Amino acid sequence: MSGVSKKFGGLHALDEVSFTARSGELTALIGPNGAGKTTMFNCISGSHSLTAGEVYFDGRLLTGMRPAQVLRHGLARTFQLVRPFEGLTVLETVMTSGHWRSGQTFWGAMLPTPGSLRSEKRLRAEAMQTLAALGVDHLADQHVHQLPYGQQRLVEIAKVLTTGADTLLLDEPAAGLHATELEALSHVLIDIRQAGRTILMVEHNMAFLMSLADRVVVLDFGRKLAEGTPDEVNANQDVIDAYLGKGGESAKS
């Protein structure tokens, strides 16, 4: 993934932000509320169009693409709030993620050809595999909106994993999780990264993210404040000011 630079709206939600998320790494996007983190996500995934600037992925221009096209290039996202398909079970939800590469078409699916039956079998097997890898395969027949929050989060991650995308955009995956769920999630993320997939993550929970991220990008009021390893960012005076306020030093003394 290569340079990202954009300006957004009359209200500069993002003002010429550039950064790079490297392939195979976990890059975290942090910043105070309203810093433009989710806006950045929407711009990358095609949910928002850009005012200016470009998003490149693997050397290809993503700017102006719709979400479905972005996915075709190998980039999938989760949403900040869990968005359940209320009429679908967990298994069906995860199977739906594989639909775009299943080869099933609207007219073709009306006839139960051997090809479409095979494709159904493969979708089911893949979805069950992903759910099992996340330890939630026993929930396959439940409905997502009836699950505890932590499990809903894991199903969201199962969804992006089953899209087959190599690069995952996770919007606050740890929000609202309690300690045990958090620990489970970080194991999952470590496993995903070890499998060679790239993760770009928006997160508020600093302890959680500092232990996982390879690189951290800090946004504040739509501008990039800092970029580097977790340790570098932790030591950065601008970042400390943004989070604690400029009066932090004098208040201490």
Added chain:
Amino acid sequence: MNAINELFSRHVSRGSAPLGSLKGRRLIWVEILLSIAVVVLPGLLTSAYQVRMLENIAIFALLAIGLNLAFGFTGQISLGHAAFYAVGAYGSAILETRFGLPAIIAWPAAVFLGMLLALLISLPVMRLSGHYLAMATLAFGLIIEKLLSQGGAVTGGHDGIIIPVSRVMGQALQDRFVYVIIIVALIAYWLLRNLTESSVGRSLRALRDDPDGAASLGIPVARYRTLAVVVAGGLAALAGVFYAHVAQVITPEVFAVHTSIQILMMVVIGGMGHRLGGVLGAIVVLIIPELLYGLDEYRNIAFGALVLAVLVFLPRGIAGLPEAIGSLYRKLSSRRVHGSDTAAKSMTGANHEA
């Protein structure tokens, strides 16, 4: 990964067996047996009235399964579905009587016209949803109805069109017409059933529940919405062709708003987003008023009360009845077993709501 398994298993009971696939497999036998029964049925019926009733059910089943695809599965409400029904009926009748075309050309042309109109309509209303879509489709239905009654010599105005059926179809076909309608309706049912049971069907339900979420999973939301409406429009036009040649005379009132609402009622009562929903709805909505015939003026009230009862107690329609009974049974039996276990009660309670 085992660690995660353990962590999460604490929060939920592992008792639920994977029911989904099992239920699906049992249901296919019900579908096959019903299909056979329906093909045999016309031979067993004694009166012309019963045959006419069966034809009517098959015609409305076509309308309702189409609307169930567009509305129940894909979430696009329509209060103007009778417009496509009208296009099929009037389209075929006009082509046959005014242009002298044979049925073999007029019928497919009428169905094509219904699909084309659905495609054209779906483009501007694509961005609408909820009340706005309901209003737009209602207006569309009213416009078509008006066009039919004001159509002068082409549509015959309020007098409609009389179709010389034995001349256009031939006596042999007319005698076996009930079989033609039933077999075509069955084929349509199985095609749509396969579609909605496939990955495409899951995608339709997903985009109904959350269009943006579905788009981010690579589902072509706009394309699938349009295709669902086009298929529904085509099936409605096909139903219109059949109606015109069963009734032998068509007038604008038949295709008025109340017919659109009746079709919508069939979908809701039968079971929105259930493969049997449209068919069950058509059967119930057409047969129950007949059974209540002895009640005379109280018939409509009794039927209305019944509809209300279904909506209140069976939000997933008649197709959801076995499941509702099943979850009620589980609720009762679990209450007996874990009389004091409040956690178990709340679990089954949650299942029941689904």
